[in-house]
Amino acid sequence: MSNSTPATIEDVARIAEVSIATVSRAIHMPEKVANSTRLKVNQAIAITGYTTNAMARSLRLGRSNMILVVAPDIGDPNFSNILVGLENEARAHGYGILIGHTQNDAQRGLEYLKFLNSNQAAGLILFTGILPFGHQTMTARLPPSVGVFEPVFNGGIPYVGVDDTEGARKAVDLLLAEGHRKIAFIGDSRTRLAYTRRRMGYDAGLDAAGISPDNRIVLEGDGTIESGRHAVEQLFMRDTLPTAFMCVNDQTAIGVMVGLGARGYDIPRDFSVTGFDDVPQAVFISPPLTTIRQPRTAIGKQAMALLLELLSDGRPTETEILLRPDLVVRNSVSAPSRNWSKR
Amino acid sequence: MSNSTPATIEDVARIAEVSIATVSRAIHMPEKVANSTRLKVNQAIAITGYTTNAMARSLRLGRSNMILVVAPDIGDPNFSNILVGLENEARAHGYGILIGHTQNDAQRGLEYLKFLNSNQAAGLILFTGILPFGHQTMTARLPPSVGVFEPVFNGGIPYVGVDDTEGARKAVDLLLAEGHRKIAFIGDSRTRLAYTRRRMGYDAGLDAAGISPDNRIVLEGDGTIESGRHAVEQLFMRDTLPTAFMCVNDQTAIGVMVGLGARGYDIPRDFSVTGFDDVPQAVFISPPLTTIRQPRTAIGKQAMALLLELLSDGRPTETEILLRPDLVVRNSVSAPSRNWSKR
DNA sequence: ATGATGTATGTAAAGGTTTACATAAGGCCC
DNA sequence: GGGCCTTATGTAAACCTTTACATACATCAT
Structure with a gap:
């Protein structure tokens, strides 16, 4: 089936000898469809190698399956591990991660705002500790958002981080x-x-x-x-x-x-x-x-979990989830040797 | 204009008293539209706060403005700086970056393949040094791709990295x-x-x-x-x-x-x-x-530039861009002190 | 005055989904 | 056997764009 254009739901419907509505239902509400029909549809999907066109789906649903992650600096050593946690959790729920870095530049922030406005991202994870969008944005327009690593200064956004x-x-x-x-x-x-x-x-x-x-x-x-x-x-x-x-x-x-x-x-x-x-x-x-x-990976995981919850519930919780910080003892501390106060 | 649903091209058209086709043209082919009309459209856009719905646009165009970046490990210290270069270049051309990490797990790779199949990404940047998709994929189906940091073993994909x-x-x-x-x-x-x-x-x-x-x-x-x-x-x-x-x-x-x-x-x-x-x-x-x-940032920048070029040209170049590596001398090298061969 | 050429705009189709609503069929009760 | 409920499926509209094609008008050469 190395067809040049990818298979659509219609191709599947034709092969399974059902309507496209049934195919859609077989995929998203399997219990609403007769066993025999579901089987035919699944076979047709296997034959065609069909995967649903995310663009069309998001357009219809009015909501994408992407989460925008905005950080001031991708290169921050703290960032990547949190990102791992975020990404794992997102992927497990069928979401993808879109990333952006502002370098503390409001102009940059605005550019990412466009991803939000243009419906490309359903939610927002903020590393910046501040809404990076100048004053053009009223919070009302923001999608469900969660601050991470650094409490968000303005905007009253739920936060996940260390205590x-x-x-x-x-x-x-x-x-x-x-x-x-x-x-x-x-x-x-x-x-x-x-x-x-x-x-x-x-x-x-x-x-x-x-x-x-x-x-x-x-x-x-x-x-x-x-x-x-x-x-x-x-x-x-x-x-x-x-x-x-x-x-x-x-x-x-x-x-x-x-x-x-x-x-x-x-x-x-x-x-x-x-x-x-x-x-x-x-x-x-x-x-x-x-x-x-x-606990960076855990922070990422929990933040994403919270965001996903917000996304499905829609309940505008203003929570703060504080994770336990651990002391890690190495070699930079010992008893004071002499009193420097009077030297 | 804090309307709950975002403005569409139709809202703009109504206010500017033109057709939606003209609005679209005013945005994407401004020279094709009379000055007076363009002015009206721009005003209407300003009033409504309209931004193009990327989903609808991508659906119509059959191509998204996202680039998928797949790495074995986001936490790799080499990764983040290259990512900065990639991201800067992408953003400058109106593209966004979608990221995924496989942890060298073919199953994971397959999951990201779905982003590609479902048209959510127009191109692919590979950090993995190998096509992470098992054998289910024939290269023919892959979108324009560029390997980075590590030459791609299979698949004959252009590569940008250090010499x-x-x-x-x-x-x-x-x-x-x-x-x-x-x-x-x-x-x-x-x-x-x-x-x-x-x-x-x-x-x-x-x-x-x-x-x-x-x-x-x-x-x-x-x-x-x-x-x-x-x-x-x-x-x-x-x-x-x-x-x-x-x-x-x-x-x-x-x-x-x-x-x-x-x-x-x-x-x-x-x-x-x-x-x-x-x-x-x-x-x-x-x-x-x-x-x-x-030169990590430069590698990222060049790789993305190459990919973007591939995306517009469609010409399937198989290039290799090798950047100059610099020796950085610190303190771990000196003249040999004694001959360990005979100890 | 006529036809040709060019410019500016409008109309409508298409892209692939999801889902409200309509329809059909089967089972059940009286 | 007729009415009613349930279950399974189909029809068609809607989501928002872009763009081929059609239309209208102005300009110009003859």
């Missing part, structure tokens, strides 16, 4: 348990919800340990390696130094380690460092980084 | 220049075309240096970290050891370094190691890995 506060708490508690009392928090941008939440974990841990706010050092940056390096430089300008650096993410932590290394310090002997995310590099840098693991 | 042979040659020449004479090549599977080609570079370099085949050590594996570690163990069983390990990819090189480290050797003092790919980790491991860089 940032609890994760940060685990990190700070480890540092505390090792005996650290002067712990710096190296954050990224205050506009990121993840920052705020991790910071909350940091503060809560320090509160519980009875460490006064005066003894806390909090810096902001942009979450890059460079930003971590820069934070170290800033801190060395001051008259007090922490004994430990608790970083908002692994990139920052790597930057901190680079900065400290450049000044000739040894980690964890001289300073302890923790990260957050457990990116693949974390295990390769030296020393291997003690950090908080994001 | 493996030249890259390997650069690595072996560096090792030779440092004075190494006993260089082991740690490969992966002989079925991978990339292996064969890199191996050719290795042999060519050694030939040129007048090193006889007896003095070459070649091992095979599966390209994983574990496989690199295993290769080291195997070599220590033998009575001759190389002074340098030239690895088919960075993963293997990392494994080799781990294996050597576990035995207490220092790199590059005791042994030199080179990789291939320049994955993001390569810079973080210690010592940072000297390797061959794949």
Whole structure:
């Protein structure tokens, strides 16, 4: 059957000697069709190699079987594993994944909006932490959407991610348990919800340990390696130094380690460092980084499951599913060796 | 105009007081329509917020504006950067990217084949190095396709990637220049075309240096970290050891370094190691890995450009576009310190 | 004035589905 | 045997475009 044009439902109907309506029913509502007929149809499908034309189907149904996934940066090491989870779950339900990356450019976001408007995607997964569509869009027009990895700032969109506060708490508690009392928090941008939440974990841990706010050092940056390096430089300008650096993410932590290394310090002997995310590099840098693991594949899977549920129910839930963060202990933390406060 | 159902071409036609054919022409063949009319249509489009329904368009045209990208593993560190290149180029031409990963499972491949058969994708980008569809598919049915990163084994599909042979040659020449004479090549599977080609570079370099085949050590594996570690163990069983390990990819090189480290050797003092790919980790491991860089974004961009060209021309070119590999020198190579052959 | 040529627009069909509605047949009850 | 319900199938419309073909009008050469 190596026909040049693919078989249509009509070809199947002709061979099975039934109407096209029956063929459609045999495929999508098999219980509505007599056993004998279903058999004939299935044979005809096998003979012709028929597969339903997704375009025609989506057109008729007014809804596609694609999910648009928008991320600021496809290359982000966190991204790919979540994508695996998303993709697996989507495929299992007959959906495909359409991907786009905005590079934090609103113009780009708008271009992807077209995929939505033109009915090419039935749902939206957002990695961006923000609706990347400027103000042209009212949320009303958006298809069912789920934020992932980073809570969505505007728009009141359900979110699946790690419990940032609890994760940060685990990190700070480890540092505390090792005996650290002067712990710096190296954050990224205050506009990121993840920052705020991790910071909350940091503060809560320090509160519980009875460490006064005066003894806390909090810096902001942009979450890059460079930003971590820069934070170290800033801190060395001051008259007090922490004994430990608790970083908002692994990139920052790597930057901190680079900065400290450049000044000739040894980690964890001289300073302890923790990260957050457990990116693949974390295990390769030296020393291997003690950090908080994001269950990325699970996050992807659950986010997609939630979206698919929204898609069938239509119920506009505003949920937040928080997954448990795990502390992964490697070699970047030890007890404080000396008190840097007075040097 | 926050209407619940999106505007159709008919809404636009009514407002602009023209026929739907004219609207369609005003959009797609503006020169065929009078200036005054075009103006009216554009205004009507602005008022209604109309965007073309991609489903209807694709159905009518018999061709979608999606490109299917199939990779064995989305999480592969090589993948994401190529994807960036692919995506940028696609978007610039109004195409979207549909992604799938097979995990080397033929069943999975078949599932993606459905996207193709159901007309949801106009073209195919293959990362898999092999047509992942078992034998059910004759190439005739495949849409325009381009292999990327890994030459496609079966199917005679155009390919865009790095020049493996030249890259390997650069690595072996560096090792030779440092004075190494006993260089082991740690490969992966002989079925991978990339292996064969890199191996050719290795042999060519050694030939040129007048090193006889007896003095070459070649091992095979599966390209994983574990496989690199295993290769080291195997070599220590033998009575001759190389002074340098030239690895088919960075993963293997990392494994080799781990294996050597576990035995207490220092790199590059005791042994030199080179990789291939320049994955993001390569810079973080210690010592940072000297390797061959794949111009990933450029590969993606060119592959997509080629595919788009195929899509419009229809000309079934069987090309191979080989990009220049760059040697990136870090710290895993130095002159051989002693001769391990007789220990 | 006539016919030819060219330009701008309209009409209607086609693309492959799904599904509301119509029809037909079979079984059952009285 | 007639009416009624159930089950299985068919008919045809609708989803929204694009485009071949038809039409209408203007321009121009003769």
